[in-house]
Amino acid sequence: MTHPFLELRGIRKRFGGVTALRGVDLEVNRGEVVALVGDNGAGKSTLIKTVAGVVRADSGEFLVDGHQATLGSPHAAAELGIATVYQDLALCENLDVVANLFLGGELGRRPLFGPLRRLREPEMERRARETLSELGANVPNLRRPVAGLSGGQRQAVAVGRALLWGSKLVILDEPTAALGVKQTGQVLELIRTLAARGQAVLFISHSLPDVFAVADRIAVLRLGANAGTFGAADTSAAEIVAAMTGGETLAGAA
């Protein structure tokens, strides 16, 4: 029997008097893109933060590869192969693409030790180029500061970081929120490429057209609980909106 890469069972989380998550279930398989949608305050962000190890769930089970896992810290999540790309991308604008990809995990060598090791720039550049071309990202000059890149290219660099460190699940928080039409297309392409390489992808979006463009399955949250999971091919925008709002199917809604 094959397990989903990540399985959540009955995740609950309260912040003081506010219940953010009331027993959420979710599965993400390898090579699958799952979109997480829901109205503001539905608990999407809290849910991915529990997976990223930033927020600790009060109760519920996390199964990674079928094994019970504790996602107590971002480090623990990273060890299990879970990488999160936040909306702000967390890039250093003044550093070039290679430096950003390897930030915090630079390759070094003699003559000194620890942080005084010499940077292995050519090796890092070679691996950076490999990673970005695996993603099909078109970043012409890896030695250019990130400040000069387009939104789509930055997204590629941020996702490239996740790939480079051997993650198996990439979580993307609103990756297309600030992008124009063309850049959005590039990012959606990037998501498909990730899945085609066998990565599990979980992404949050407010844009239903984007969701339908790349997701295999769409998980809807409403008021901190599951409001249905739909195969992208078997549902409609109207059905998703209805699940998000808890209302009847709105004719013509998109």
Added chain:
Amino acid sequence: MTLATPEQVAEPGEIEELSGEGGYSRRLRGAFGADLGPLPVIVGLIAVWMFFQTQNSNFLTARNLSNLILQMAVVTVLAMATVVVMVAGEIDLSLGSVTGVTSALLGVLLTNHHWSVWAALAATFAVGAGIGLLQGAVTVFVGVPSFIVTLGGFLAWAGLQLSLIGSEGDLPVNNSTITAISNNYLSHAAGWVLAAAVVAVVTAVEAARVRDRRQAGASGAAVWVSLVRVGAVAAASFGLVALLNTNFGVPYVLLVFGGVALALGWLMQRTIFGRHIYAIGGNREASRRAGVPVSAVRVTVLGISGLLAGLAGVIATSNLYGTSAGVGGGILLLEAIAAAVIGGASLFGGRGRVYQAVLGALVVASVENGLALLGKAASTEDMATGVILVLAVSLDAFNRRRRAAAGQ
């Protein structure tokens, strides 16, 4: 978005480099680093030198340039400290006062307590670094901005300096090792050997770089960039030694701050630690999330700054054959910050280079030297330095807007 092979990825940049008017300036930039970098400060330096040379033909003589090197030493060391701190997104306003207090300490240990020179030097550097680490720890672990912590330090260490020196206000230092730094010179032969050694080291470093790149099949900066660098270093070293040898020779102090500049430059550009300093100055939160040891790096950076202020204190003591209540005071700190900024460092962090700070310090010291040569008062010097500072930063702001408009 196409699926690109490595060759294809490299292609667009190469086409841009080879075609049209963009090619040459792009290559120039490649030779100097990621951005326009040193061009503004070099242009400024040439302008300042041409101006003073037309006003007084003694300006560009071996003798005066030798003096200039002696005069710029303290502000150069402090400008290098400033650039390291500013790249990390911090500021150290205590540099002048720490220079003063370490100079006073050295004087007291040598003259009043008759310590051996090496023990006194070790204590001086330890106190400088210790002050820096203390300020760094308060900044990072208490969470007070370095601007405030070092502003407090600026006042407190100046007070400590006065209490160390006592009521007389100055102390002579006759130790020959200390006085040699700013007042003795390498023999002419030793000067040539030094120039050859510098060129040999730079050649070895560049050769290793080229070999690494070949092995990894990396794109971009090619052999000719290394050749240009080695050529520039060779021309500068041999030219400078030739010039200085027509006078007294290479001053020891040039060896001291030149060596520090090379070591710091290597630290900032070639090591993991240096990369982390730039990263923290660029985006501290992103660095933290990426696992960069942000707190340790910030404390260390301020410690390095204190250590360098200790070195400046030693050099100042050598200059004066002693120490006085005035060491490190006045506008020294502001000159150091001006030098770093003229050299292209950003007050907002993440940008600046050590060698550019040296060039900035050369501009500041040249203005001072030139105006003194013309018999102008200190008031004129301050005004001129102020104007140059604002001009340099305006040029930078203009340049940055241009870059932003061009999408880079």
